[in-house]
Amino acid sequence: xxxFSNWRVILMGVVIAISLLSIVFNGIALGVDFNGGTxxxxxxxxxxxxxxxxxxxxxxxxxxxxxxxxxxxxxSLGDKFVSAQTAETDPERxxxxxxxxxxxxKFEATLNGEILFAGKDIIQVFKDPAQGYGLTTGSPGQPxxxxxxFLLSQSAGEKFSHGVFHKCxxxxxxxxxxxxxxxxxxxxxxxxxxxxxxxxxxxTFSKDSSMLLAGNVLENVPSETDIDELLVNANLPFVxxxxxxxxxxxxxxxxxxxxxxPTAIIPENFPTAQTQELEEIGFTIKEIPQASPTxxxxxxxxxxRQVISVTPGIANLDPYVxxxxxxxxxxxxxxxxxxSNEENALHELKALEVLLQTGSLPVGIKSxxxxxxxPLLGEEFLFNTLIIGLAGLVVVSLIIYLRxxxxxxxxxxxxxxxxxxxxxxxxxxxxxxxxxxxxVAGILAAVGTGVDDQIIITDELxxxxxxxxxxxxxxxxxAFFIIVATASTAIVTMLPILLLSFGxxxxxxxxxxxxxxxxxxxxxxxxxxxVFLQELxxxxQKTESKS
Numbered sequence: 001x002x003x004f005s006n007w008r009v010i011l012m013g014v015v016i017a018i019s020l021l022s023i024v025f026n027g028i029a030l031g032v033d034f035n036g037g038t039x040x041x042x043x044x045x046x047x048x049x050x051x052x053x054x055x056x057x058x059x060x061x062x063x064x065x066x067x068x069x070x071x072x073x074x075x076s077l078g079d080k081f082v083s084a085q086t087a088e089t090d091p092e093r094x095x096x097x098x099x100x101x102x103x104x105x106k107f108e109a110t111l112n113g114e115i116l117f118a119g120k121d122i123i124q125v126f127k128d129p130a131q132g133y134g135l136t137t138g139s140p141g142q143p144x145x146x147x148x149x150f151l152l153s154q155s156a157g158e159k160f161s162h163g164v165f166h167k168c169x170x171x172x173x174x175x176x177x178x179x180x181x182x183x184x185x186x187x188x189x190x191x192x193x194x195x196x197x198x199x200x201x202x203x204t205f206s207k208d209s210s211m212l213l214a215g216n217v218l219e220n221v222p223s224e225t226d227i228d229e230l231l232v233n234a235n236l237p238f239v240x241x242x243x244x245x246x247x248x249x250x251x252x253x254x255x256x257x258x259x260x261x262p263t264a265i266i267p268e269n270f271p272t273a274q275t276q277e278l279e280e281i282g283f284t285i286k287e288i289p290q291a292s293p294t295x296x297x298x299x300x301x302x303x304x305r306q307v308i309s310v311t312p313g314i315a316n317l318d319p320y321v322x323x324x325x326x327x328x329x330x331x332x333x334x335x336x337x338x339x340s341n342e343e344n345a346l347h348e349l350k351a352l353e354v355l356l357q358t359g360s361l362p363v364g365i366k367s368x369x370x371x372x373x374x375p376l377l378g379e380e381f382l383f384n385t386l387i388i389g390l391a392g393l394v395v396v397s398l399i400i401y402l403r404x405x406x407x408x409x410x411x412x413x414x415x416x417x418x419x420x421x422x423x424x425x426x427x428x429x430x431x432x433x434x435x436x437x438x439x440v441a442g443i444l445a446a447v448g449t450g451v452d453d454q455i456i457i458t459d460e461l462x463x464x465x466x467x468x469x470x471x472x473x474x475x476x477x478x479a480f481f482i483i484v485a486t487a488s489t490a491i492v493t494m495l496p497i498l499l500l501s502f503g504x505x506x507x508x509x510x511x512x513x514x515x516x517x518x519x520x521x522x523x524x525x526x527x528x529x530x531v532f533l534q535e536l537x538x539x540x541q542k543t544e545s546k547s
Contacts, residue, residue, distance in 0.1 A: 012528040016419055019426020026429045031436030031509075034382045036375030037087040038094050040101055045364040047079045052362045060084055062358040063100050067350075073434070077508075085434075089372055100351060102368040104191045105360040109160075110233045111186050111310075116163045121156030125149075125356050132334050135345050143217050143338040144345040148352055150333060157331030161316070165324045168315045181312045187233035188306035188335065190355065191364070196263040196286070197254065198231075198238035198301060199278070204267055205240045208296035219295050220337045220348075222307045227298060234302035237261055245274055251281070258282055267297055305352070306335055385440050392444065393417070396451055404458065408536060413454050416529040417447045423520050424513060439509040446517020449490060453483045453521065457530055476530045483526065487518045 004010075032039050048056065053076045061074040064086060072086045084101060088094055107119030126149040127133050136145040152160060168183035200208075208227055215223030231238055237257050239250050246254070254264075264283035266275065268290065275285060291300040312318035316327045335352065339345030373381075393414060400410050424443050428435060460479035497511040 006531045008527040008531050012419060012524050015423055015524055019423045022426045022429040028425060028429050029432060029434045031434035032085055032373055033436040035087060036089055036373050036377065037085060038089060038370055038372040040084040040098065041369045042082040042084065042101060043366045044080050044082070045366045048363055053079060056082060056361050059358050059361055060101060063354050064097065066354040066357055067097055067100060089374055094370065094372060096347065098368060098370060100354060102365045103355065104364045105355040105358065106191050107356060107360065108189045108192055109186055110189065110235065111163055111167065111184060113232050113235045114163065116160045116186060117152055117156040119356060119360050121153050122150050122356050123153050124151040125353055126151065135342060135349070137342065143340060144342050145336060145338050146345045146349040148335045148349055150356060152331045152333065154331065157329050161327050161329045162324050164310045164315050165327050166315055166317060167310045168312050168317050181317065183310040183312065183315065185307050185309050187230065187304060188308070189234065189303045190305050191303045192234055193236055193265060193302065195261050196236065196265050197257050197261045198236050199264055199266045199270070200238055200240050200298065201267060201270070202240055202242045204297055208298045211296040212299065216294055217338055218340045220306055221296065221299060225307055230298065230302065230304060234304070236302055241274060246277055251277065254278070255281055265301060306337060308336070381437060385437070389444065409458060412529060412532045412536065413451060416454060416525050417451055420447050420450050420517055420521055420525050423524065424517050427516055428513070433512070436509050438507065439513045442510040442513030443517055445514050446521065449518060450521040450525065453486070453526055454529055456482055457526065458533060461533055476534065484522060487522050490518055491515050
């Protein structure tokens, strides 16, 4: 057949061959919809710059990798949304990962409200048991202790050592052990609130005070923790409000605080009247419920994780050093904690280890949602998609035959549609794009558009009497003018979805494959189909003239 020597048909054949080779050797990366897994949609507190977004996706990717998960992918969606995808489906692991991803990870250690060092000052986390890393099990029924040693930078080590210098006071003397010291405490925070005012109901303040004094070893809340000292170290403005509401002096205080602290953090079920008073001042209200009945509300709100007393040795009192200039510099420190069992203790250790290793995000997380699909359900989706595709081909074949009553037209149209699918899948394989349900829908939409365009070409070429090659070419050009105009409209419609879909990440897959399919059709398959159809109609004309 003369059509096979035409360069348009040869080009389509070469592209199909390359696509098949890519599919065979590279394979097609199936997305969560078909392989199973979990997708997290993460909304940031505020819009970020491209540089900040690069940092955010890198940090989240490192956290997932450090969590030990495979087949992960973190991508930005606009300037305020991030999508994190992983093959993990175990509910407990997914919940742990969600907790890790929604944590900004801003680690700080304070003493009397002054920052001693932050997460950025930690240059290495040690995982060697010889250096103290790991779990320490005690007697049965007792909490399991964990330790995480780390190394500060030289400048941070100097700042810390000078900050805790002589922060212990001798209270007595023992003949055997020597001086007995009362040492000040260092507080460790993760995601300590900023630019916020903490509104504490009097009843909550009283209850939390008692819980902090009693302590909770399983939640790493040491006994004898003073609520005022905790709030001083959190360096967070707060107002304790009585049951009768804000006093005039408190409203004045809040008004003065508003300019630098525009967010008011309140507990769940806070009185409506007092909430309205805060809103009238201009505060953005952030209601946070109590995380657990066993954890003081204030403790969790300020992001407290540990309280560790300074030791006489670290305070340069044992041995005694008189001047800060001669102080011994401590750069290698240890954070300790405990869990109710080995599993919980190891989880806490690993979570803190990941946060210290990967560092903090430049902005906080506003919200996070997730969608989990089991591998079995993914296989069912894939099977159903194949059935739908085959059913679509059968229906299209029937409609084409009923429309033209020419059986020879059915095969070229179907082969062209199948060619578009193969080329699109090949391009997806080359570009390493994950194929999900939305992407498949985009391919089917593009093929549907292709069939529609082929019908336009067929209608135009069959119009009137088929005369000469020039007539067929002119009619073909006219059909392509209509097709290109229609395709351009479709592409322009898809571009905003592709570029500005933000949190609706799956729509991007639909838009991308639709655009790819349309471009493949315009550039490769529809010109080749036009050549085939022209040759077919010439053959029909010759047959009719002979008869």
